[in-house]
Amino acid sequence: MNLPTSKAQNTTIISYTVSFPEAQAHYADIEMHISDLNQDILDLKMPVWTPGSYLVREFAKNIESLSAAARTKPLAPRKINKNTWRITTKGISALTIKYRVYANENSVRTSYIDASHAFLSTSGIFIYPANMMHQPSTINIKPYKGWAQVSTSLEMVNGDPFTRRAPNYDILFDSPIEVGNQDVFGFNASGVKYEVCMYGGGNYDKERIKKDLHQIVEKEAAIYGENPNSHYVFIIHNHLKSGGGLEHLSSTVLGVSRDAYGTEKGYKNFLALAAHEHFHLWNVKRLRPVVLGPFDYDNENYTTNLWIAEGFTEYYQEIIVRRTNLYPVENYLDALVTEFNILENLPGKDVQTVAESSFDAWIKAYRPNENSANSTISYYNKGAIIGMMLDLEIINSSGGKYSLDDVMKYMYTEYYKTKKRGYTDGEFKKGFEKFAGKKLDDFYKKYINGLTPVDYNQYLGYAGYKITDELADNNDPALGLITATNGNKKVIVTSVLRGTAAYIDGINVNDELVAIDNNPITDAGTMLDGKKPGDKIQVSVTRDGLPLTIPVTLLKNARVKYQIVPVDNATPQQLQVRKKWLSL
Template structure:
């Protein structure tokens, strides 16, 4: 009876949002064609003292300062009597008000929302994507208070979020600002499909037109969400929302508390490989609901919205998520073993062609994610927390499987992180090492120091052989220069030069504008043009560097064509077969 009283009390609270929320927001889509919204926010002040309002400088899921306040203009504030409140901007993301008395303070400002690819804010005539971090200010004193957000949108628009609905279809409520900031809203003209699995409800909201099959997406996502018990016991959500943007010029995805937004070019759903990439992304974001949202590195708890949240464990947050994503697809029957192996081969090929793996550890890469240059520098002098974190996770999985006699795996380590830190959220490196040591019965501090705190050091062939696999390089070879270029009509703009490659040794660098090979204008893709030559050939490359025409001889090399194949050994042992089964949940 007591439980029912509490339950109904919560229902009443949610359905009477304006009566219980301490901070009320209103977002009005006033000029959609020009990407502008008007924001109105009400804050209660208990005494006449300074009130500082802040807009986050970054959003969760992207470890980079975005300076979101740059989109805010026309700020003003009034008190309960409608009198202007004195204020000044005290920092790039902070506004300090000086109310003359206690009571309600109302602020208003405009937000320019045309950053779709950042997955922060975007408004046009067809929709608005609202990550509250990029729209709604907060005060530290009231950050833990209940909030409501009311949308005023064009007629015919439909609104969805992982947050609970308030008094109407365009109002949402949350217990505090952290939940609000981690529960994006998609409102506009969209498709909406639903399904249920294991007693939980799911929404699929699609904005944009493209060559996708919404019914197929719904069916496959329903299969995917039922595989998470292979890793975790229990769920951190009762309802989950997949938001899909089928658009132009925006790619990527971001995890949130009980939802995700996935962006893909509108015509990249039809081919098998493209659709599989979509499912892999959906799986990645679903895994994040546990790994990052239910438990995450202690340095990110609570989020400091104005400053970088440095952590040496982001490789677990992102790399381990990448490691699990295709395993769930494989278990769901949405990906074949051959497709899983093909992806593995590509990852190994990328690892080999990342000279930075000899320079930077996954721990260092995690800490430096906030300032990572990526691109050419990232390839040659650093590693990526996603791809390198995948390999580190795989190595730890092999370690646990072997030393536990296959009684435990890396999946169990993550389940333990969820069971132990699913409520407190924060875990440390010591916690991960301690769990790994418990699962294996051996102290894993030495392994951690060798493989996490230092650049990865292992033999690919031995790692694959542990699971009854081998990496077969193609016998056919292809020309290798080491240049990655953006090809346009008449020239190739150098984007990357792999360290110690022929192009590196010849002195080529990023932003070189290649215009001819052996005196003939470059009219084709650079890589295609170089196929006219053989390994050992010397070719003269003409290029512009900082507007000055230069010429350089490039001595070409070759390499196995493509990423090769990961395939089963011809005669795997019983031990190898057992390891493969324990690793992926499917027979070798």
């Protein structure tokens, strides 16, 4: 086989034309033109995943009717595996490939097309020639009838908004494209032009958003000492109910409920989401684990460091909003203690380490099931808590001279800018130790690679805070179930938590709860009224269509509900740490 040579890769010209003749049916039609080709065999590939979302999504499943031709001569593409098509190109210097993509998965990670707009998550739209990842390409958009806008971080060609250029495929696959009639407005911050593109309407206030996003951008850029973009795009999809985001090199896609902007809680959550995804333009898009770039688009890319890449970003999303002074300290502490409560009420905290959670993202994080709460944790959640712990440790041990900010800036400068590569787990550990002024072997043993319960009071104590448990004195009984009421108003068990009464005595997921001590269950929230821990009850269920009665001994509700409160008589050192930590 004559594989592409370096010379061939440098001279091959690639362009795409994207049109939407059946947008109403969720289709995009793609024409790929390749010229100045000089090889006997051409393999065309479709990525199986999109960076930032650690799940093999098999984008090739959405491709239909792939064909190829050299001028008027039809060629015969042959599929050789799930995401690769092979074409014999001996003696052929130019060819056209045509295919269709079905796009009807409405999320920030996947493409979606209808008559109102097209969102192109590019790793699931564009096939690429194997061994030509460094090749540039041109993308020409032919909009559906009435569409007038294109929003993407890809630069225009000759000032034409419908023609964009990608310097290489890593950048193309990291540059989503929004096409339609989105509401576009912008601002300048940290020397960069920012574009905000709103699809789906909503009760947002443009001027407020511009002002507040400006503050967030400036606070985040201040940590790293620079903003590496010239142009950044927020693509925001507003739906009836929506959430989540996905980071990209010079843009992000956010999902927001269109009416969320009208409440302080909803608006604050929007700012935190925007702060999270924008923070990624440094942390993970540039300062990254060594395996996350150059990407292998055919296979999983494993790392034990998503607790840094995602968890620290979750920690910073709240602390950055705090630094803008848009909300009081109490709001920040409430957001932080919510992270504590999520982790501490998961039985999985005693099973899966945060390093394991990172590594197993590909098979567990995006594929939760009814037992996930018992066997897993989130590297977002525990990573955010570890971010807080290390931030306070560094501030305290350095007498307020350093913080986690200094670690992030040092690692960004040292590995992204100077060494021009990703970091290893050991290298980031040394970065923490450099500013903490101490070895962190025990910390890693306990909290990164181990299952030691978090000592919240130790770390909060550095800043003169402690936790209290609102439920500490309760004596309420609990079965330990999570339930849902279906369309027929039946109460169905959706999860059984490890170590609870239901778990021990054998109530199962998918059981229909019918009665307790022959009293019909109409409301799961009141089914234990009048009961106490130690009571022996008879739970009537329907399992697989058959009636079953299960004797259960009720246990005390083991849930915690922490609050963060100041300690009495905080010392000057504690107040110094608090001031540095909370930007007081």
